[in-house]
Amino acid sequence: MATGIPELEEPAQAKAALTGLWQARQFHEAAALAAKAMALWPDEAEFRAERARHLLAAGALVEAESAARDALLLRPEAEALWTILADSLSRRGRGQETVEALTEACGILPGSLALWGRLGRQALRIGKHQQAIRAFSAAAKLEPEKELWRLQLLSALWQARRIDQAYKTIVEALDRFPESAALHCQMARYFSNEQQHRQAENAARRALEFNPQMMEAHGALFNALVAQEQFGEAFRGLQAACDQFPSDGSLWFLLARTAARQSRLDLAISAFENAVALPGAPAGAWEGFVNALVAEQRYGDAAEQAKKALLALSANHSMAVLMAETLLRNGEAIENVRTKMVEVLGADIHSIAVSHPIMDALLKLERGDEALVLASASDNGQASNPETRLRFAKALISMMASDKAEAELRCIAEEAPDWIPGLDALCEALRQQKKIKEALAVFRRIEDLNPDQSVLREIRYRMFGTAE
Secondary structure (H helix, E strand, O other): OOOOOOOOOOHHHHHHHHHHHHHOOOHHHHHHHHHHHHHHOOOOHHHHHHHHHHHHHOOOHHHHHHHHHHHHHHOOOOHHHHHHHHHHHHOOOOHHHHHHHHHHHHHHOOOOHHHHHHHHHHHHHOOOHHHHHHHHHHHHHHOOOOHHHHHHHHHHHHHOOOHHHHHHHHHHHHHHOOOOHHHHHHHHHHHHHOOOHHHHHHHHHHHHHHOOOOHHHHHHHHHHHHHOOOHHHHHHHHHHHHHHOOOOHHHHHHHHHHHHHOOOHHHHHHHHHHHHOOOOOOHHHHHHHHHHHHHOOOHHHHHHHHHHHHHHOOOOHHHHHHHHHHHHHOOOOHHHHHHHHHHHHOOOOOOHHHHHHHHHHHHHOOOHHHHHHHHHOOOHHHHOOHHHHHHHHHHHHHOOOHHHHHHHHHHHHHHOOOOHHHHHHHHHHHHHOOOHHHHHHHHHHHHHOOOOHHHHHHHHHHHHOOOO
16 A cells, blocks of 8 residues: 555544545545455445545546446445446447446436436447437436436437437427527427428527527528528628637538538638638538639649648548649649658658558549559559559559459458458449449448448449439
8 A cells, every 4th residue: 555545443534534535636545545444344335436436537447347346236326336337338438338337227226317318428429329319318307497408319319310209309398498599409400301491491590599609500590591592691691600700610611611512612712711720620621621722723722721731630641632632733743742742741752651642642633544653663562552452453443444453453352351442442343344243242242341321322323323
């Protein structure tokens, strides 16, 4: 035991010492002291709880779990112990076990708002929507005067795509909280989902009556007006909101993104510029800004902004591709592009971090022959890399040499049968050769691997001419 921890003569002395160690943030020492007190006074359940609490605070998560479970054997009705157990599990990424523990806890303590709330949030985090709905519904019944539970319930219902139940919940909640901007905004979301855009507009305006500073409501109103093709009013209103709340990047991003879709490039560029000037600007804002400049054929400005974006998000491969693309569009030679990428990334000139974005940019610009040369010229270590081999194959596909690409991609698929990018390219090589049955078999394999939905939509569009 660490020095300064007293010998224990009575439980009160131990409890006082534990309080002092907690305040001093000496969690390991406190856990050791609690263990000693447990040995001296085994009937004092409080010391078991204190040991679990201090182990959790010290970051000893496995030990905290064990201590909490041990303490719960004596005090299963202790809410704090269930919380410690849940935290010790969730902080180790054991989401399902956390939900199971909290479900058991709520069965023992059905009146605990804290436990129902934790169960709902944890269940939502791991996609257990029905359990989240039950948990937030229970919390709302226990504390009907609190709007928060209705909003969390709605979050679960939306994610579960329980649209009718969401509508019923909104209506019932508005009866109790008629001046809730958040609930009126939820109603706007419902009407938008149902393509009832005039009603969505009215609900968003109602939300803004109660909270003019609600960014989500400004966005909902804008989207409802755009859906009704009231573009002038929509853009004027959102521009005013952006000017009123200039530090809200989400509004600038919404304005910029929609303006770009409407080919209002001057407005889009101005709004994107404001969005990326804010701290922590998302990658999407930078990408939109650079692409808007490209659409205006301002390639030099686009290259400069792409460089800034990559400096801010150096680990983002898409940003590296964007920088390479804009430099190539601006007429830079490939070797000059290499040099400038090295300056920004601080990587070796022949490294994958530099060469792969350039290859991807060349493929995007339909300069497959140059991408092929670049992939072929890679040194032995890089040439054997599956990512480089994939780009080599994609370059062949772009040059309509799909039969040669197929051979390379089949080798890659044998080595990495679950690698979706390789299977995606193989599917495309087969499709180009009109080997439809084989392409469809690869597509089904990709579906079985449950990739991101955007990947599936893109492959479906190439295969079937529709994203659905």
